[in-house]
Amino acid sequence: MKSVLMLLATSGLALTASMRADAQLQSVGTLDFPTSATGEAQQHFLRGVAILHSFGWKQAIEEFQAAQALDPDFALAYWGESLNYNHPLQTERDVESPRAVLARLGSTREERLAKAPTARERGFLAAVEDLWGPGDWRERRVAYMEAMARLYDQYPDDDEVATFYSLALLSGARALNDNSLRLEIQGGTIALDVFNRNRNHPGAAHYVIHAFDDPLHAPLALEAAHVFAEISPAVAHARHMPTHIFIQHGMWDYVSNHNQSAYDVARSLWQPGDSVGDAVHALDWGQYGDLQRGDYARARVWIERLEVVAEESDGQARAVSTLPLVKARYIVETEQWQIEPITEDSSAHTLLATGLSAVRTGDLTAAEQAAQILSRRASEGGTALADRWEQIMYREVAASIHAARGEADDAIRLMDEALEILTTMRPPRGSADPIKPTYELYGELLLELDRPADAIEKFQTSLLRLPERPRSLLGLARALEQTGDQAGAEEQYRKLTAVWGDRESVTRL
Numbered sequence: 180m181k182s183v184l185m186l187l188a189t190s191g192l193a194l195t196a197s198m199r200a201d202a203q204l205q206s207v208g209t210l211d212f213p214t215s216a217t218g219e220a221q222q223h224f225l226r227g228v229a230i231l232h233s234f235g236w237k238q239a240i241e242e243f244q245a246a247q248a249l250d251p252d253f254a255l256a257y258w259g260e261s262l263n264y265n266h267p268l269q270t271e272r273d274v275e276s277p278r279a280v281l282a283r284l285g286s287t288r289e290e291r292l293a294k295a296p297t298a299r300e301r302g303f304l305a306a307v308e309d310l311w312g313p314g315d316w317r318e319r320r321v322a323y324m325e326a327m328a329r330l331y332d333q334y335p336d337d338d339e340v341a342t343f344y345s346l347a348l349l350s351g352a353r354a355l356n357d358n359s360l361r362l363e364i365q366g367g368t369i370a371l372d373v374f375n376r377n378r379n380h381p382g383a384a385h386y387v388i389h390a391f392d393d394p395l396h397a398p399l400a401l402e403a404a405h406v407f408a409e410i411s412p413a414v415a416h417a418r419h420m421p422t423h424i425f426i427q428h429g430m431w432d433y434v435s436n437h438n439q440s441a442y443d444v445a446r447s448l449w450q451p452g453d454s455v456g457d458a459v460h461a462l463d464w465g466q467y468g469d470l471q472r473g474d475y476a477r478a479r480v481w482i483e484r485l486e487v488v489a490e491e492s493d494g495q496a497r498a499v500s501t502l503p504l505v506k507a508r509y510i511v512e513t514e515q516w517q518i519e520p521i522t523e524d525s526s527a528h529t530l531l532a533t534g535l536s537a538v539r540t541g542d543l544t545a546a547e548q549a550a551q552i553l554s555r556r557a558s559e560g561g562t563a564l565a566d567r568w569e570q571i572m573y574r575e576v577a578a579s580i581h582a583a584r585g586e587a588d589d590a591i592r593l594m595d596e597a598l599e600i601l602t603t604m605r606p607p608r609g610s611a612d613p614i615k616p617t618y619e620l621y622g623e624l625l626l627e628l629d630r631p632a633d634a635i636e637k638f639q640t641s642l643l644r645l646p647e648r649p650r651s652l653l654g655l656a657r658a659l660e661q662t663g664d665q666a667g668a669e670e671q672y673r674k675l676t677a678v679w680g681d682r683e684s685v686t687r688l
Contacts, residue, residue, distance in 0.1 A: 206410075206411070206412055206413060207226060207229040207230050207233070207381065207410075207411050207413060207414075208229045208232070208233070208379055208380060208381035208410045208411055209377060209379040209380060210225070210228065210229055210232075210338065210339065210377070210380055210381070210382070211338065211339070212224075212225055212228055212339045214253075214255050214300060215253075215296045215297060215300060216246070216250055216253045216255070216256075218249075219249055220245075220246045220249035220250040220253055220256070221246075223242045223243070223245040223246040223249070223256075224242070224243065224246040224253070224255060224256055224259065226242045227239045227240075227241075227242030227243040227246065227256075227259050227260075228259060228339070229381050229411070230242060230381075230411070230413075230414060231259060231262060231263060232342065232380075232381040232382030232385055232411075233381045233382075233385060233410075233411040233414040233416055233417040234266070234385070234414070234416040234417075234420075235411070235413070235414035235415070235416060235417070236263040236264075237263075237448070237453065237454075238413070238414065238448075239259070239260075239263050240260055240263050243256050243257070243259040243260035243263075244256075244260060246259075247260070247283075252284075252294050254284060254291065254292075254294045254295040254300060254304050255295070255300055255303060255304070257280050257281055257283060257284040257291075258303050258304050258307050260277075260280045261277035261278075261280045261281055261307050261310075261311060262277070262307065264276040264277045264280075265277070267320075267346055267347075267349070267350040268349060268350060268353055268389065269353075270316075271316035271320075274311060274316065277307070277310075277311045278311050281307070281308070281311060288308050288312075291304060291308070292304055292305060292308070298333075299330075299333075299334060299337070299340075302326075302329070302330040302333065302334075302340075303330065303340075303343075305326060306323050306326035306327050306330065306347075307323070309322040309323050309325075309326050310322070310323035310326075316354070317354040317355070318354075320347075320350050320351055320353075320354035321351050321354050321355060323347055323350070323351075324344075324347040324348060324350065324351035324354075327340070327343060327344040327347040328344060328347075330344065331344040331369075338373045338376070338377065338380065338383070339382075341369050341370075341372070341373050342369075342370060342373055342380065342382035342383055342386060343382070344366075344369060345366040345367070345369040345370040345373075345382070345383075345386045345390070346366070346382070346386050346389075347366075348362045348363070348365055348366030348369075349362065349363060349366045349386065349389050349390060352366075358603075358604070358605050360393065360396070360606075363389075363390045363391070363393075363396075364390065364396070366386060366390045367386070367387055367389075367390025367391050367396070367399065367400075368390075370382070370383050370384075370385075370386035370387045370390060371383070371387050371390075371399070371403075374387055374403055378406055379406075379410055380410075381407070381410050381411050381417065383403075384403040384406050384407040384410055385403075385407055385417070385420060387399070387400050387403040388400045388403055388404055388407060388420055388421065388423055388424055389420075389423070391424070392423045392424065392427065392608045392609075393427070393605070393606040393607070393608065394427055394606055394607060394643060394644055394645075394646065395606070397424050397427030397428060398428075400424045401424055401428065403424075404420075404421035404422075404423070404424035404425060405421065407420055407421050408420075408421050408437060408440070412444075413444065414444070415441045415442075415444040415445035415448070415457035415458070415461065416441070416457055416460075418437055418438075418440045418441035418444055418461075419437065419438055419441035419457070419460060419461050419464065421433070421437055422434045422437045422438055422464055422468070422609075423608065423609055425437065426464075426467075426468075426609055426610065427646060428646060428647070429471075429645075429646040429647020429648065429678075430647075431468050431469075431471040431472040431647070431678060432468075432472065433468075434464065434465070434467065434468030434471070435465055435468035435469045435472060435474075435477070438461040438462075438464045438465030438468060439461075439465055441457065441460075441461035441465075442458055442461035442462060442465060442484070444457075445457035445458035445461060446458055451491075451492075454495070454497070455488050455492045455495050455497060455498050456497050458488055459485065459488060459497050459498050459501050462481050462484055462485045462488065462501070462505070463485075463501055463504065463505060463610065464609065464610055465481050466478050466481035466482065466505050466508065466509070467508065467609075467610035467611070469481065470508065470509065470512040470513070471512075471647075471648065471649055471678065472678065472679070472682065473649065473678065473679035473680070473682035474682055475509075475513050475682070478509055478512075478513075479509065481505060482502075482505050482506060482509065485498060485501060485502055485505060486502065489502060500526070503525075503526035503528050503529045504526070504528045504614070506529075506532075507526070507528035507529050507531065507532035507533075507614055508528070508532075508610075508614045510532040510536060511531070511532050511535060511614050511615050512614070512650070514539070516535070516536035516539045516540050517532075517533075517536050518533055518536050518537050518540065518542060518545050519532070519533045519536075521533050521548065521549055521552065523552060523555075525552065527553065527556070527565075527568065527569050527572050528613075528614055530549045530552055530553050530572065530576070531549070531553070531572045531575060531576060531613060531614060531615065532614065533545065533549045534546050534549030534550055534553070534575075534576035534579070534580075535575070535576065535579060535615060537549065538576075538579040538580055538583050541583075543580055543583060543584070546576060546579070546580050546583075547580065549576055550573060550576040550577045550580060553569060553572055553573035553576060554573050554577070556569045556573070557569050557570040557572075557573040564604070567600050567603070567604060568612065568613060570597075570600055571597045571600050571601060571613055571617060572613050574593040574594065574596050574597040574600075575594075575597060575613065575615060575617065575620055577593050578590045578591075578593035578594045578597070578620075578621075578624060579620070579624065581593065582624045582627050582628060583627075585628075587628045587630075590624055590628065591628075594617070594620070594621045594624065597617050597621075598617060598618070598621070601617050606644065607644050607645055611645060611648070616641055616644070616645055616648070616650075616651070618637045618638070618640045618641035618644065618651075619637070619638065619641040619645075619648070619650055619651045619654060621634075621637045622634040622635075622637035622638040622641065622651070622654045622655070622658065623654055625637060625658075626654065626657060626658060626661070631657075631658040631659075631661035631662050632658075632662050634654065634658040635655065635658045635659060635662065638651050638654045638655035638658055639655065641654075642655065647674070647678060649675055649678050649679060652671050652674050652675045652678070653671075653675055655671045656668045656669075656671035656672045656675065659671060
């Protein structure tokens with residue numbers, strides 16, 4: 180058995196978007212993962228594991244397949260490749276590819292496990308056998324989490340067992356629809372323990388960020404966020420991921436700049452036929468960061484880039500579906516109200532932005548049309564996440580219509596219903612969803628209804644959920660001012676000025 184330490188880059192070459200992928204992949208982090216393999220196959224395996232920890236799926240697959248070519252019976256090389264075909268924190272999309280990978284190692288579970296020469300390696304392989312075996316994807320992810328728990332009990336001092344178990348807990352929480360954060364805290368604690376021993380471990384830093392990605396626990400991950408992008412600068416997701424924590428701290432310059440970096444890496448690695456997911460994700464979040472900074476010109480650039488990505492990728496669904504989101508978000512965040520043509524097929528984001536625009540410009544007929552479409556979708560929907568968002572968006576538009584008509588009771592009832600739905604969901608993770616945050620809109624409507632004292636609490640809650648968000652700072656300042664708290668209002672205006680400076684956003688107040 181051979182224990183190998185992953186080495187950092189020694190070439191000293193600058194990492195730029197124009198560099199070839201092999202040069203970019205010189206720096207991937209440091210980890211210790213002994214296996215029964217030796218030599219070059221083990222080196223490819225280690226690089227694959229390090230990149231897998233950063234969710235660099237395509238790059239990691241290449242490394243694991245290189246290890247397989249050198250050592251066709253190297254069981255963990257197939258284990259590693261199988262973990263790259265589905266995002267562990269999202270809904271399963273492809274179960275056949277990882278099953279086909281394992282089938283290349285052997286035709287049955289027993290045959291495959293026999294090729295793992297140590298109990299530890301068999302433990303890793305048995306866990307993915309559960310993950311890619313028969314049954315519902317949720318049940319399989321829970322089974323995988325339980326298998327990794329058993330392995331962790333056997334090898335509590337093994338950092339690779341610990342980090343993969345940490346991620347299994349985060350994945351299991353989503354499979355179980357457990358919004359208590361219990362499993363996240365457990366997984367984050369394990370990952371943080373590894374991070375404190377090895378600050379250059381890509382999985383430890385990464386999973387700390389995912390585990391503590393909520394307004395209450397985000398401070399626990401701030402150090403890991405600062406470190407992670409430097410651990411794996413070759414992987415777009417690694418450059419993007421710290422912004423999950425930067426958003427939770429209202430660090431808008433960091434959100435913009437890190438997603439710019441992530442986009443550059445994703446574009447440099449992309450080839451026709453590849454997924455554009457990493458590039459689209461960075462474009463989405465980068466635009467949100469610039470909108471919060473009040474840099475509306477740069478926010479428009481992100482939309483233009485996404486239009487190019489959608490065209491060059493032959494209209495991949497991820498790019499096409501994100502375009503309405505970033506366009507609608509721009510309208511709502513800048514308050515440059517615009518009534519778009521809408522149909523039954525319009526995205527919920529477009530319907531929300533158009534509905535709010537119509538209310539603000541006095542076209543209540545158009546607002547009613549948007550509300551009616553959202554209402555039909557909300558009534559037809561169920562408890563799925565997308566359905567609940569549409570149920571909230573309908574109430575946001577409908578409440579805004581009632582408020583514009585001076586129908587305070589109906590407006591408040593609808594916003595209270597929206598908050599009831601919101602409380603069944605996870606705390607905010609990233610950019611505002613819906614694109615008009617519910618507590619923020621509630622506060623604005625209460626100001627319109629001449630209830631500033633009630634609005635204060637809504638804006639304060641909005642800022643607890645979305646720290647340093649400028650529109651909520653502005654609303655709170657106005658509410659405090661209207662209740663006679665001039666000192667409190669001035670404090671919020673100072674915070675807003677620190678975020679927006681003298682950018683275009685200030686001229687539109």
